Amino acid sequence: MIYILSGNDTKKKNIFLKKLDKNNSSILIPEGSITKEELLNYAFSVNLFGDHQIIVFENVLKGDNITFTSEDLVALKDSETVFVFLEEKLLASELKKYNKYATIEDFSVAVLKQAPKLNVFGIADAFSRKDKIGTWVLYREAVGEGVPPEEISGIIFWKIKTMILSGTKFFERDELKKKSSELVALYHNAHKGERDFVIGLEQFILSSLSK
Numbered sequence: 001m002i003y004i005l006s007g008n009d010t011k012k013k014n015i016f017l018k019k020l021d022k023n024n025s026s027i028l029i030p031e032g033s034i035t036k037e038e039l040l041n042y043a044f045s046v047n048l049f050g051d052h053q054i055i056v057f058e059n060v061l062k063g064d065n066i067t068f069t070s071e072d073l074v075a076l077k078d079s080e081t082v083f084v085f086l087e088e089k090l091l092a093s094e095l096k097k098y099n100k101y102a103t104i105e106d107f108s109v110a111v112l113k114q115a116p117k118l119n120v121f122g123i124a125d126a127f128s129r130k131d132k133i134g135t136w137v138l139y140r141e142a143v144g145e146g147v148p149p150e151e152i153s154g155i156i157f158w159k160i161k162t163m164i165l166s167g168t169k170f171f172e173r174d175e176l177k178k179k180s181s182e183l184v185a186l187y188h189n190a191h192k193g194e195r196d197f198v199i200g201l202e203q204f205i206l207s208s209l210s211k
Contacts, residue, residue: 001076001077001079001080001081001082001083001103002073002076002077002083002085002098002101002102002103003020003082003083003084003085003102003103003104003105004061004084004085004087004090004095004098004102004103004104004105005017005084005085005086005087005105005107006087006088006089006090006095006104006105006106006107006108007087007088007089007106007107007108007109008088008089008107008108008109009107009108009109010137010138010141012107013086013107013137014133014134014137014138016105016107017056017084017133017137018133018134020054020082020084021054021133024130024131024132024133025054026054026055026056026084026132026133027053027054027055027056028056028058028132028133028136028206029055029056029057029058029060030058030140030199030202031058031059031060031140032065034057034060035065035066036065036066036067036068036072039057039060039066040072040075040076042055042079042081042083043075043076043079043081043083044075044079045081053080053081053082054081054082054084055081055082055083055084056084056086056133057083057084057085057086058086058140059086059087059088060085060087061085061087061090061094061098062087062088062089062090062094073098073101073102074101076101077101077102085102086137088144089108120142120147120151120152120155121155122138123135123138123139123142123152123155123156124155124156124158124159125159126138127156127159127205127208127209128159128163128168128170129170130170130171130209131209132205132206132209132210135205135209136202136205136206136209139152139201139202139205140202143198143202149190149197149198149201150187150197152201153183153186153187153197153201156183156205157180157183157184160176160179160180160183161180163176164176164177164180179204179208182204182208183204186200186201186204
């Protein structure tokens with residue numbers, strides 16, 4: 001099964017994803033981190049627990065690295081795995097290629113000239129609720145808008161410290177202390193040039209919120 005969610009309305013995309021994935025257990029594949037062969041392998045995988053696996057990809061259809069044949073699209077469409085493609089923008093001519101294979105939802109909204117700045121605190125709030133999809137989508141939006149990873153990591157670090165002090169039903173205290181140390185190490189390693197901060201922070205978010 002294939003879903004294509006195009007457009008720039010991140011909030012509506014997030015709502016749609018949560019309806020598909022009520023258990024917050026999707027596998028999220030960041031942009032440029034998968035080959036066509038690896039992607040197609042998901043079409044033939046079987047979940048041993050009987051649930052339909054949901055795989056979410058970012059800007060795969062618009063890129064030049066992966067091109068699907070009609071046979072590929074049939075395989076994805078007929079698979080028990082649910083494939084969700086998040087695309088920033090697809091032309092009508094591009095969407096036409098996928099009409100008979102996918103459910104297509106367009107979440108485009110007009111961009112105001114003086115659009116309000118993204119509320120980065122929303123990333124920390126979603127993180128504190130262990131909302132993996134929400135945190136990841138908001139993080140990618142922030143990166144796309146040029147928000148420095150230092151600012152994002154600082155707010156998440158502050159939120160983790162707040163949860164350690166006040167408690168939370170979503171994390172164990174020892175788990176939070178470990179995440180706090182990991183975030184500090186990531187910050188220093190990135191500033192020493194040993195890691196890419198944007199990629200490292202994305203990996204930290206996904207690993208921290210995986211069940």
